[in-house]
Amino acid sequence: MPKLNENYLQLKDSYLFAEIAHRTAAYTEKNPDKPVIRLGIGDVTRPLCECALKALHEGVDAMASTDTFKGYGPEQGYAETRNAIAGYYKRNGIDVDPAAIFISDGAKSDTGNITELFGEGNVILIPDPVYPVYVDSNTMFGNKVTYISGNAENDFLPMPDHSQHVDVIYICSPNNPTGACYNKQQLKEWVDYALENEAVILFDSAYEAFIADPELPRSIYAIEGAKKCAIEFCSLSKTAGFTGTRCGYTVVPKELVFQSSTGVEMSLNAMWNRRQSTKYNGTSYIVQHGAAAVFSEEGIRECQENLEYYKKNAAVIADTLTELGIRFYGGKHSPYIWFECPNGMDSWTCFDYLLENIQVVGTPGAGFGENGKNYFRLTSFGTYENTVEAMRRFKTLF
Amino acid sequence: MPKLNENYLQLKDSYLFAEIAHRTAAYTEKNPDKPVIRLGIGDVTRPLCECALKALHEGVDAMASTDTFKGYGPEQGYAETRNAIAGYYKRNGIDVDPAAIFISDGAKSDTGNITELFGEGNVILIPDPVYPVYVDSNTMFGNKVTYISGNAENDFLPMPDHSQHVDVIYICSPNNPTGACYNKQQLKEWVDYALENEAVILFDSAYEAFIADPELPRSIYAIEGAKKCAIEFCSLSKTAGFTGTRCGYTVVPKELVFQSSTGVEMSLNAMWNRRQSTKYNGTSYIVQHGAAAVFSEEGIRECQENLEYYKKNAAVIADTLTELGIRFYGGKHSPYIWFECPNGMDSWTCFDYLLENIQVVGTPGAGFGENGKNYFRLTSFGTYENTVEAMRRFKTLF
Numbered sequence: 183m184p185k186l187n188e189n190y191l192q193l194k195d196s197y198l199f200a201e202i203a204h205r206t207a208a209y210t211e212k213n214p215d216k217p218v219i220r221l222g223i224g225d226v227t228r229p230l231c232e233c234a235l236k237a238l239h240e241g242v243d244a245m246a247s248t249d250t251f252k253g254y255g256p257e258q259g260y261a262e263t264r265n266a267i268a269g270y271y272k273r274n275g276i277d278v279d280p281a282a283i284f285i286s287d288g289a290k291s292d293t294g295n296i297t298e299l300f301g302e303g304n305v306i307l308i309p310d311p312v313y314p315v316y317v318d319s320n321t322m323f324g325n326k327v328t329y330i331s332g333n334a335e336n337d338f339l340p341m342p343d344h345s346q347h348v349d350v351i352y353i354c355s356p357n358n359p360t361g362a363c364y365n366k367q368q369l370k371e372w373v374d375y376a377l378e379n380e381a382v383i384l385f386d387s388a389y390e391a392f393i394a395d396p397e398l399p400r401s402i403y404a405i406e407g408a409k410k411c412a413i414e415f416c417s418l419s420k421t422a423g424f425t426g427t428r429c430g431y432t433v434v435p436k437e438l439v440f441q442s443s444t445g446v447e448m449s450l451n452a453m454w455n456r457r458q459s460t461k462y463n464g465t466s467y468i469v470q471h472g473a474a475a476v477f478s479e480e481g482i483r484e485c486q487e488n489l490e491y492y493k494k495n496a497a498v499i500a501d502t503l504t505e506l507g508i509r510f511y512g513g514k515h516s517p518y519i520w521f522e523c524p525n526g527m528d529s530w531t532c533f534d535y536l537l538e539n540i541q542v543v544g545t546p547g548a549g550f551g552e553n554g555k556n557y558f559r560l561t562s563f564g565t566y567e568n569t570v571e572a573m574r575r576f577k578t579l580f
Numbered sequence: 581m582p583k584l585n586e587n588y589l590q591l592k593d594s595y596l597f598a599e600i601a602h603r604t605a606a607y608t609e610k611n612p613d614k615p616v617i618r619l620g621i622g623d624v625t626r627p628l629c630e631c632a633l634k635a636l637h638e639g640v641d642a643m644a645s646t647d648t649f650k651g652y653g654p655e656q657g658y659a660e661t662r663n664a665i666a667g668y669y670k671r672n673g674i675d676v677d678p679a680a681i682f683i684s685d686g687a688k689s690d691t692g693n694i695t696e697l698f699g700e701g702n703v704i705l706i707p708d709p710v711y712p713v714y715v716d717s718n719t720m721f722g723n724k725v726t727y728i729s730g731n732a733e734n735d736f737l738p739m740p741d742h743s744q745h746v747d748v749i750y751i752c753s754p755n756n757p758t759g760a761c762y763n764k765q766q767l768k769e770w771v772d773y774a775l776e777n778e779a780v781i782l783f784d785s786a787y788e789a790f791i792a793d794p795e796l797p798r799s800i801y802a803i804e805g806a807k808k809c810a811i812e813f814c815s816l817s818k819t820a821g822f823t824g825t826r827c828g829y830t831v832v833p834k835e836l837v838f839q840s841s842t843g844v845e846m847s848l849n850a851m852w853n854r855r856q857s858t859k860y861n862g863t864s865y866i867v868q869h870g871a872a873a874v875f876s877e878e879g880i881r882e883c884q885e886n887l888e889y890y891k892k893n894a895a896v897i898a899d900t901l902t903e904l905g906i907r908f909y910g911g912k913h914s915p916y917i918w919f920e921c922p923n924g925m926d927s928w929t930c931f932d933y934l935l936e937n938i939q940v941v942g943t944p945g946a947g948f949g950e951n952g953k954n955y956f957r958l959t960s961f962g963t964y965e966n967t968v969e970a971m972r973r974f975k976t977l978f
Contacts, residue, residue: 185699225651252824253623294859301583426650461692
């Protein structure tokens with residue numbers, strides 16, 4: 183009989199969105215006359231920009247003729263796409279070697295698969311609350327995780343504990359679910375701490391496009407020394423609305439070289455290259471061609487329109503919560519608004535309270551970790567009209 | 581300092597295609613007047629069928645409007661695509677539950693990632709010669725592999741050794757690189773052996789569409805009992821020319837339940853579902869919509885034209901080798917022709933000999949394992965004209 187990976191028995195059931203769907207459906211069935219507004223899911227709703235659509239059609243057209251047909255592409259991604267992303271970094275003031283950029287089908291795959299490059303016995307630091315993939319992908323390999331607490335005291339921006347040694351550090355900024363965003367000085371402290379510890383930072387910058395303040399770092403590589411200690415994950419899901427089109431990228435600088443237990447030099451860039459070459463066959467040419475168009479100056483300008491739409495929604499929510507005196511995080515450089523449940527409610531109680539009284543569905547913070555149990559996440563990805571209406575209802579309630 | 585995955589140090593350098601490219605480029609530079617015919621690479625060259633192109637464009641169009649926009653899809657794949665594949669199985673006489681079908685970006689990802697579901701200490705049987713991903717993805721997790729020999733004595737169709745206990749068995753039929761294809765009786769012996777051992781067969785059927793004889797099994801599930809012991813991997817790469825468009829699927833029957841070391845029942849379907857839900861965000865909607873069209877009756881009929889084109893090439897090669905008295909395998913139910921290097925040459929000597937004398941590039945068998953070292957792989961994915969010309973040159977040489 184095969185010995186299975188028994189670490190899977192340690193995974194917590196991922197019932198968050200299923201439970202939300204279940205409770206919402208039950209309510210709707212009982213109250214068919216009361217339409218529900220969904221501000222829970224972290225998925226975009228606006229169409230792709232013109233540049234992307236045009237390039238995606240071109241990508242399909244290329245497949246129609248022998249002369250332009252694209253078969254197996256480079257596992258790392260086409261030069262066109264890698265260069266376009268390097269150009270995007272450059273316009274944001276950051277130099278990234280295209281050879282360090284790996285195109286994938288999304289940041290979820292890469293943040294999940296990256297654990298394969300690490301061995302046993304690392305001290306792995308993961309914030310709580312956080313995107314559940316970091317913890318689950320480590321649990322699947324039997325890795326023990328050390329949590330670092332995000333809470334009201336540190337504005338959900340936990341800082342390093344210099345007395346603690348670490349090997350691997352997960353950071354997501356702007357954060358999912360809290361919307362909190364590190365400034366340069368804070369990120370520099372993390373980079374310095376990683377360099378002191380010879381640790382690796384796994385930096386998830388999936389929401390960087392929401393950052394409006396040019397002083398806030400949109401990439402870990404805005405910080406000096408980061409190429410010696412950090413891998414960065416990013417995606418077109420939020421930047422360009424590619425949640426269903428699927429494209430992401432991961433930067434693994436060639437400077438990331440560590441010694442094996444026997445003193446052999448091991449390059450994380452070379453290891454990731456080998457991992458992807460062995461277990462991935464490259465992202466669809468059609469999608470990569472669309473992605474390259476997104477990162478053109480025109481593409482980014484067009485994407486900005488959708489981002490502004492979502493940012494306007496975020497501002498509507500943020501303004502309402504401010505007016506109501508409800509403490510919240512995010513909403514400014516992030517599509518997420520993370521608020522403290524009023525009247526001491528826990529997050530599931532708050533969920534039921536909002537659903538039953540004002541028919542607004544959000545995401546209970548408990549789904550993102552222990553520290554989320556008295557918080558609630560709303561997103562700016564609904565329509566403007568629904569967002570305004572949901573906030574009107576908030577004002578009637580609190 | 582992070583402890584890295586030192587199993588990567590055990591990986592053999594994958595220099596096969598790089599070395600082929602290097603030797604070919606060196607020859608071409610010295611002999612610019614002698615055009616080289618490439619029959620080495622296992623990549624398709626014909627455009628996608630009309631059905632697929634139309635549906636891919638529709639998929640892009642859906643992204644252009646809020647009403648039809650597709651964001652995050654189900655990680656397992658859209659019902660449309662899973663049902664279309666179940667329908668394709670059905671037309672080939674096989675019942676597969678759509679809930680057992682997981683859509684992915686390709687069989688390379690799935691055959692690589694599947695190792696994550698298994699624990700330590702399994703006896704893992706892998707044929708030699710074989711597609712290198714099976715071995716490399718196991719080496720990356722520190723798994724020891726037991727080779728089973730494919731050779732001229734068994735027509736490159738190794739059969740179980742009933743005195744040997746195994747836990748996990750890799751089978752690829754029609755085989756890459758040898759083109760050899762198991763018949764029903766032979767596959768039944770493997771299934772019976774797996775059931776006796778309570779082992780899992782990992783069955784790679786990527787080349788099933790090349791099977792012409794209705795008596796030959798196109799799926800492991802054509803064999804009774806296989807749902808209790810086999811996972812099947814397949815892809816649109818060869819069936820529909822999706823090598824650059826990227827779509828595959830993996831069937832994990834719900835019957836595949838094994839006990840953990842402490843007696844807990846573990847379902848491989850549930851584990852794969854959890855793996856994909858955690859580390860994959862679904863295949864691009866655009867690509868899945870194209871894939872669903874491929875598996876319509878009309879789509880498959882259209883794809884057949886390309887397959888016939890490649891099969892005609894394979895026949896040209898097979899007929900020539902037969903005429904020349906060169907012993908070979910495949911070529912009939914496979915795009916691959918695997919021949920014994922004439923005059924006792926080893927496979928790299930044969931590579932140089934063909935390149936220098938008749939400017940034909942193929943793939944040395946040594947790249948697929950120890951048992952390939954006196955064999956050579958040609959593929960039928962070139963143009964008809966080039967294939968005919970390459971074979972004309974063969975006749976002048978041997």
